[in-house]
Amino acid sequence: MKFSANLGFLWADRPLPEAIRAAKSAGFDAVECHWPYDTPAQEVRAALRETGLEMLGLNTARGDLAAGDNGLSALPGREPEARAAIDEALTYASEIGARNLHVMAGFAAGPAAQRAFVDNLAYACQEAADAGITILIEPLNRYDAPGYFLTTTVQADEVIRAVGAPNLKLMFDCYHVQLMEGDLSRRLEALQAQIGHIQFASVPDRGAPDHGEVNYAHVFQVIERLGFPMPLGAEYKPAGATEDSLGWLTALR
Ligand SMILES: O=C(O)[C@@H](O)C(=O)CO
Numbered sequence: 001m002k003f004s005a006n007l008g009f010l011w012a013d014r015p016l017p018e019a020i021r022a023a024k025s026a027g028f029d030a031v032e033c034h035w036p037y038d039t040p041a042q043e044v045r046a047a048l049r050e051t052g053l054e055m056l057g058l059n060t061a062r063g064d065l066a067a068g069d070n071g072l073s074a075l076p077g078r079e080p081e082a083r084a085a086i087d088e089a090l091t092y093a094s095e096i097g098a099r100n101l102h103v104m105a106g107f108a109a110g111p112a113a114q115r116a117f118v119d120n121l122a123y124a125c126q127e128a129a130d131a132g133i134t135i136l137i138e139p140l141n142r143y144d145a146p147g148y149f150l151t152t153t154v155q156a157d158e159v160i161r162a163v164g165a166p167n168l169k170l171m172f173d174c175y176h177v178q179l180m181e182g183d184l185s186r187r188l189e190a191l192q193a194q195i196g197h198i199q200f201a202s203v204p205d206r207g208a209p210d211h212g213e214v215n216y217a218h219v220f221q222v223i224e225r226l227g228f229p230m231p232l233g234a235e236y237k238p239a240g241a242t243e244d245s246l247g248w249l250t251a252l253r
């Protein structure tokens with residue numbers, strides 16, 4: 001199996017280009033990140049070229065962090081900001097050759113939020129299509145992100161159908177899905193056509209995948225059997241130094 005290091009959590013204490021090099025040295029096949037915007041895109045591109053790693057994806061900016069924003073695209077009345085964040089992210093993604101963009105919904109609820117999300121995603125998909133970029137939406141669990149608009153794969157499936165764009169896919173983060181819905185094996189199989197990227201972490205502590213209530217040896221076998229072609233995103237919070245958390249990866253090599 002192939003694995004992508006999520007540099008929002010792994011080597012998060014290092015500047016992004018150094019984190020990319022560390023992921024290469026540790027044996028990862030790809031990288032992904034959260035919000036790379038403080039690092040000039042050419043520095044990221046240079047590190048990717050040097051290591052030969054692909055940046056699989058990044059997130060749209062969350063908005064006004066001091067005001068508690070966690071994404072903008074499902075916030076009625078804030079469409080101009082949401083679309084500016086989408087434009088910014090697509091420009092950055094194109095500059096570093098990233099294939100996926102996670103468009104973050106934000107804290108909202110109700111029909112107006114649903115309409116705003118669908119409309120903003122339609123805009124994102126249209127703008128992304130020419131660059132060959134896939135737009136992802138990710139349900140987040142209610143404990144880490146209470147009040148977030150998108151919380152389940154069932155809801156994400158409805159949104160994907162409402163937008164109806166071929167380049168809109170589901171980010172299936174096993175950690176969030178286990179906390180909200182469980183039944184990982186069946187859900188991966190049922191949703192395989194909609195899934196654009198898969199992430200994982202132990203549950204419930206969001207650590208390395210070698211402990212906790214989910215048996216990842218089994219989940220990885222399911223994913224392999226389904227023939228999912230892309231590296232899986234290791235998006236967990238190491239308990240100490242990232243290098244000391246990689247026994248699971250070594251064991252699989
Ligand atoms: O699971 C997560 O938290 C991330 O994948 C993310 O992009 C948003 O916080």
Ligand SMILES: [Mg+2]
Pocket residue numbers: 138173199235
């Ligand atoms: Mg995730």
